[in-house]
Amino acid sequence: IEEVARYFLREWQTGKFTLFGKEEKREEEFQWAYSDILDDIERELLLDPRRILWKFREKIEPSNVKRVGIKEIEGFTVGIATGFKKCDGGIKLVEKLTGKKVIASECFGKKWKGVIAILE
Numbered sequence: 001i002e003e004v005a006r007y008f009l010r011e012w013q014t015g016k017f018t019l020f021g022k023e024e025k026r027e028e029e030f031q032w033a034y035s036d037i038l039d040d041i042e043r044e045l046l047l048d049p050r051r052i053l054w055k056f057r058e059k060i061e062p063s064n065v066k067r068v069g070i071k072e073i074e075g076f077t078v079g080i081a082t083g084f085k086k087c088d089g090g091i092k093l094v095e096k097l098t099g100k101k102v103i104a105s106e107c108f109g110k111k112w113k114g115v116i117a118i119l120e
Contacts, residue, residue: 030093034060034069034080042073049106049116052078060116062109070098082114090115 037056046052053060066083077098081090087107095102100119107115 030066030068030081030083032069033067035071037080038069038071038073038078041078042071045074047073047076047078047118049104049118052080052116053106053108057108060108060114062112062114064112066093068093068097070094076103077119079117079119080114081117082109082112084113084115087113087115089113091117094119 037059040056041052044055046055060080060082062082062084064083067081069080071078077100079094079098081094084090084093087105090107090113091102091105094115094117098119102117103120105115105117107113
């Protein structure tokens with residue numbers, strides 16, 4: 001019993017053993033959106049994040065709800081993600097969903113951020 005007690009004490013002190021189970025990682029919740037904007041981007045062949053933001057700024061308004069839209073255009077992937085506290089979160093989500101790397105992006109918004117990214 002003494003040996004078992006020492007084992008548990010050592011595990012407890014190193015942080016490997018806790019009374020509480022590890023919290024499960026939640027999947028990020030988001031809504032699919034921006035299909036109409038992505039259709040317009042494809043029609044006009046806009047592949048520059050700044051030009052996309054300049055043209056569609058009123059339609060792409062960040063809020064506390066995470067929204068994502070992704071579309072393949074001319075061999076590149078255009079991704080729009082809004083509803084993040086930092087731009088990096090939006091870029092990482094778009095990269096995770098597409099499995100591609102961002103080659104150009106534009107961040108916008110004040111309290112809630114959004115990002116327009118071109119991926120390859």
